[in-house]
Amino acid sequence: xxxxxxxxxxxxxxxxxxxxxxxxxxxxxxxxxxxxxxxxxxxxxxxxxxxxxxxxxxxxxxxxxxxxxxxxxxxxxxxxxxxxxxxxxxxxxxxxxxxxxxxxxxxxxxxxxxxxxxxxxxxxxxxxxxxxxxxxxxxxxxxxxxxxxxxxxxxxxxxxxxxxxxxxxxxxxxxxxxxxxxxxxxxxxxxxxxxxxxxxxxxxxxxxxxxxxxxxxxxxxxxxxxxxxxxxxxxxxxxxxxxxxxxxxxxxxxxxxxxxxxxxxxxxxxxxxxxxxxxxxxxxxxxxxxxxxxxxxxxxxxxxxxxxxxxxxxxxxxxxxxxxxxxxxxxxxxxxxxxxxxxxxxxxxxxxxxxxxxxxxxxxxxxxxxxxxxxxxxxxxxxxxxxxxxxxxxxxxxxxxxxxxxxxxxxxxxxxxxxxxxxxxxxxxxxxxxxxxxxxxxxxxxxxxxxxxxxxxxxxxxxxxxxxxxxxxxxxxxxxxxxxxxxxxxxxxxxxxxxxxxxxxxxxxxxxxxxxxxxxxxxxxxxxxxxxxxxxxxxxxxxxxxxxxxxxxxxxxxxxxxxxxxxxxxxxxxxxxxxxxxxxxxxxxxxxxxxxxxxxxxxxxxxxxxxxxxxxxxxxxxxxxxxxxxxxxxxxxxxxxxxx
Amino acid sequence: xxxxxxxxxxxxxxxxxxxxxxxxxxxxxxxxxxxxxxxxxxxxxxxxxxxxxxxxxxxxxxxxxxxxxxxxxxxxxxxxxxxxxxxxxxxxxxxxxxxxxxxxxxxxxxxxxxxxxxxxxxxxxxxxxxxxxxxxxxxxxxxxxxxxxxxxxxxxxxxxxxxxxxxxxxxxxxxxxxxxxxxxxxxxxxxxxxxxxxxxxxxxxxxxxxxxxxxxxxxxxxxxxxxxxxxxxxxxxxxxxxxxxxxxxxxxxxxxxxxxxxxxxxxxxxxxxxxxxxxxxxxxxxxxxxxxxxxxxxxxxx
Numbered sequence: 001x002x003x004x005x006x007x008x009x010x011x012x013x014x015x016x017x018x019x020x021x022x023x024x025x026x027x028x029x030x031x032x033x034x035x036x037x038x039x040x041x042x043x044x045x046x047x048x049x050x051x052x053x054x055x056x057x058x059x060x061x062x063x064x065x066x067x068x069x070x071x072x073x074x075x076x077x078x079x080x081x082x083x084x085x086x087x088x089x090x091x092x093x094x095x096x097x098x099x100x101x102x103x104x105x106x107x108x109x110x111x112x113x114x115x116x117x118x119x120x121x122x123x124x125x126x127x128x129x130x131x132x133x134x135x136x137x138x139x140x141x142x143x144x145x146x147x148x149x150x151x152x153x154x155x156x157x158x159x160x161x162x163x164x165x166x167x168x169x170x171x172x173x174x175x176x177x178x179x180x181x182x183x184x185x186x187x188x189x190x191x192x193x194x195x196x197x198x199x200x201x202x203x204x205x206x207x208x209x210x211x212x213x214x215x216x217x218x219x220x221x222x223x224x225x226x227x228x229x230x231x232x233x234x235x236x237x238x239x240x241x242x243x244x245x246x247x248x249x250x251x252x253x254x255x256x257x258x259x260x261x262x263x264x265x266x267x268x269x270x271x272x273x274x275x276x277x278x279x280x281x282x283x284x285x286x287x288x289x290x291x292x293x294x295x296x297x298x299x300x301x302x303x304x305x306x307x308x309x310x311x312x313x314x315x316x317x318x319x320x321x322x323x324x325x326x327x328x329x330x331x332x333x334x335x336x337x338x339x340x341x342x343x344x345x346x347x348x349x350x351x352x353x354x355x356x357x358x359x360x361x362x363x364x365x366x367x368x369x370x371x372x373x374x375x376x377x378x379x380x381x382x383x384x385x386x387x388x389x390x391x392x393x394x395x396x397x398x399x400x401x402x403x404x405x406x407x408x409x410x411x412x413x414x415x416x417x418x419x420x421x422x423x424x425x426x427x428x429x430x431x432x433x434x435x436x437x438x439x440x441x442x443x444x445x446x447x448x449x450x451x452x453x454x455x456x457x458x459x460x461x462x463x464x465x466x467x468x469x470x471x472x473x474x475x476x477x478x479x480x481x482x483x484x485x486x487x488x489x490x491x492x493x494x495x496x497x498x499x500x501x502x503x504x505x506x507x508x509x510x511x512x513x514x515x516x517x518x519x520x521x522x523x524x525x526x527x528x529x530x531x532x533x534x535x536x537x538x539x540x541x542x543x544x545x546x547x548x549x550x551x552x553x554x555x556x557x558x559x560x561x562x563x564x565x566x567x568x569x570x571x572x573x574x575x576x577x578x579x580x581x582x583x584x585x586x587x588x589x590x591x592x593x594x595x596x597x598x599x600x601x602x603x604x605x606x607x608x609x610x611x612x613x614x615x616x617x618x619x620x621x622x623x624x625x626x627x628x629x630x631x632x633x634x635x636x637x638x639x640x641x642x643x644x
Numbered sequence: 645x646x647x648x649x650x651x652x653x654x655x656x657x658x659x660x661x662x663x664x665x666x667x668x669x670x671x672x673x674x675x676x677x678x679x680x681x682x683x684x685x686x687x688x689x690x691x692x693x694x695x696x697x698x699x700x701x702x703x704x705x706x707x708x709x710x711x712x713x714x715x716x717x718x719x720x721x722x723x724x725x726x727x728x729x730x731x732x733x734x735x736x737x738x739x740x741x742x743x744x745x746x747x748x749x750x751x752x753x754x755x756x757x758x759x760x761x762x763x764x765x766x767x768x769x770x771x772x773x774x775x776x777x778x779x780x781x782x783x784x785x786x787x788x789x790x791x792x793x794x795x796x797x798x799x800x801x802x803x804x805x806x807x808x809x810x811x812x813x814x815x816x817x818x819x820x821x822x823x824x825x826x827x828x829x830x831x832x833x834x835x836x837x838x839x840x841x842x843x844x845x846x847x848x849x850x851x852x853x854x855x856x857x858x859x860x861x862x863x864x865x866x867x868x869x870x871x872x873x874x875x876x877x878x879x880x881x882x883x884x885x886x887x888x889x890x891x892x893x894x895x896x897x898x899x900x901x902x903x904x905x906x907x908x909x910x911x912x913x914x915x916x917x918x919x920x921x922x923x924x925x926x927x928x929x930x931x932x933x934x935x936x937x938x939x940x941x942x943x944x945x946x
Contacts, residue, residue, distance in 0.1 A: 435758030535695030555766020
């Protein structure tokens with residue numbers, strides 16, 4: 001059933017290529033096939049939970065695969081409905097077909113990866129996913145920025161593929177087959193295992209956008225159409241996490257420092273991801289940097305689970321991996337929701353620059369509401385889903401103090417306040433984004449003429465928002481799925497592990513969530529009644545008596561983030577262009593500031609320039625003169641003869 | 645069951661009195677008579693009876709701010725043990741819900757401030773979220789100390805005054821944590837020396853400037869919620885500093901009320917003796933508070 005679903009997705013864009021006369025039918029057919037494929041895929045993977053399919057040499061459908069398949073199918077199906085209105089064939093006759101063809105293919109590649117039990121299939125699906133994602137990023141290939149973003153993505157992702165080739169080559173040599181599965185103890189030397197692990201961190205870290213391997217992510221997410229960004233950020237980068245989760249579960253006897261390394265990388269990624277997000281002026285780049293932050297949180301959970309595995313403490317495994325896997329779901333849901341609502345803003349205003357928006361909550365009330373839901377969820381606030389997964393990771397981290405069970409590994413516990421810092425920074429960033437885009441007064445002409453999106457765009461957002469609320473209020477419903485995933489990961493299987501529901505107070509979380517919702521409803525109703533009964537006056541905002549307030553005088557997103565920017569100036573290194581000295585009667589002035597990506601713009605690009613400079617010295621030897629080349633060959637052969 | 649009702653009753657009724665006591669203490673230090681102890685109650689009642697003025701730029705977010713602020717303070721109050729009595733809602737990890745509830749309140753109060761489109765309120769919102777970025781880690785390092793000392797993950801047992809490791813081990817860390825929590829309490833509740841609730845200049849306010857445009861019942865809700873937040877965070881601090889228990893259940897409640905009023909007097913004394921810091925020094929002090937609780941953790945882990 002899952003494979004059928006994949007096939008539907010893979011073929012969804014094909015009919016549209018041939019229906020030339022009625023493009024509208026082509027796009028409806030594509031979306032229809034995507035939705036059918038998603039429904040089949042979700043149904044198939046759900047049923048695999050209760051009726052485990054027989055194992056095969058080529059595909060595998062265990063708990064972890066199911067956990068990754070469900071968001072892939074869900075987000076992609078909803079995205080295809082969204083695309084019907086967002087990227088219509090009528091408005092984009094040049095690239096609509098291409099977009100739908102590769103949209104289906106990338107989903108098929110992703111789902112194929114999640115079920116691959118064979119390194120050849122894994123690599124084929126990996127390349128299918130990678131290449132089609134490249135064409136999705138460069139959908140608007142007439143735009144040079146999109147071409148640059150696509151090229152950067154292609155280069156980075158092929159470095160990742162190169163590492164994968166190395167991993168699977170070593171794998172073939174050590175295990176003797178292409179089949180992927182747990183290596184028996186003693187199959188690899190510790191040094192070899194460490195090499196495989198580090199290669200895996202680079203390969204999958206590049207895909208997942210883990211700091212400092214994130215360089216491709218912001219521009220690619222910003223340039224792709226929004227429902228593609230939702231798919232990429234919500235599920236495509238998670239495939240890197242999937243690979244990492246699988247790899248560390250297959251390597252025997254992980255030393256403790258592996259988990260420690262993942263915890264450290266996760267913390268780095270989490271804190272710096274959100275700090276860079278604070279410095280962004282582009283709504284979609286801001287969301288992209290938040291993906292890096294959330295990947296960091298997931299890797300923290302995975303690191304904790306890995307430490308637990310090395311030290312053989314099952315509670316840490318269950319809480320860490322449970323939190324990480326749930327966060328994979330949650331981030332898929334709320335990040336897709338945020339990208340879709342950002343897309344709806346862009347659709348209505350044709351700009352991504354936060355400081356040109358404002359006041360959209362009046363013209364686009366539903367989009368504003370869904371964005372608010374996504375923002376609250378991504379900050380990890382109750383009663384939505386982000387809180388539940390962060391709570392699990394927190395509980396695991398607090399337990400490393402040695403509470404409950406005997407041993408402690410307190411270095412991990414100090415990550416908990418860092419997670420709190422990430423949460424607080426994310427809150428600052430989303431108040432900034434929500435406030436500047438949706439609240440206040442419109443800052444530009446285009447923002448003041450915005451219009452609400454239609455049902456095909458708001459419908460998918462509503463479904464995602466409902467999922468966020470559902471997992472937040474009733475986390476007990478999803479624990480059986482998570483427990484199967486954890487059992488598939490841990491070496492001893494389900495028998496050796498305590499159940500997630502015994503370790504985490506999920507019933508209390510539901511109670512707290514419902515109490516909060518109830519209190520909000522009660523107090524809200526009370527206030528509404530009170531206001532209705534009393535006299536209300538509509539007036540302008542209090543402006544301290546200033547005579548001519550203007551929309552441009554509002555606090556902008558840059559001013560909002562300025563204080564935090566000053567704290568982190570050592571890493572953000574903003575480029576500020578201030579106006580020069582002014583005369584007695586100042587003329588018109590401009591102020592610009594923007595934040596570069598430290599890894600890409602200050603490390604890699606200079607390194608690349610130096611490398612090309614060194615390489616250019618070799619020009620002397622390769623000047624296109626055939627005689628010279630023959631001469632080199634003769635010299636080389638003589639050298640070989642002498643050496644023998 | 646009876647104890648839960650007393651808990652809720654105190655949570656609903658007592659918070660404004662704390663503000664009254666702080667005001668009276670400051671008045672005594674200034675050589676004035678000062679407003680009566682019950683003045684905050686009169687203010688709240690008056691606000692709830694007034695009409696409202698809404699800015700034409702505002703949306704539902706502006707009205708949601710006060711509601712969420714009050715609801716989160718109320719629910720957070722249900723997670724904290726008052727005196728020797730355990731909290732009505734108590735489970736492993738409730739301290740995380742406690743911290744995140746206040747964060748939820750902050751999200752909506754700051755958004756409500758931005759909803760007005762006024763740059764003063766934008767400033768206040770920016771300051772509020774910025775300072776909290778430093779206060780949150782300080783609070784969590786404090787939780788780490790408490791969790792390690794009490795070998796539990798629930799606020800009720802964390803704050804019950806028993807330390808399996810022995811009081812000698814606990815005392816130095818607890819002193820550091822108490823100092824750090826006191827700074828966090830002053831910052832988060834906008835007290836002098838970090839913020840002045842009675843100041844008159846919009847440019848220098850943090851919390852007050854965010855609520856400039858609220859009026860009538862909504863403003864009442866905000867002030868009630870703020871008082872409750874002070875009360876709830878004060879209750880945590882009180883249990884860290886003085887985890888005493890009386891033999892009798894009712895004497896225990898009396899002890900708790902006395903302790904809270906004592907804390908209000910201490911805050912009043914601090915406010916009378918210190919001047920407001922310049923805004924740029926606020927982060928410095930918060931970092932210091934954070935480092936204090938980091939030292940507390942290090943002392944335990946050595």
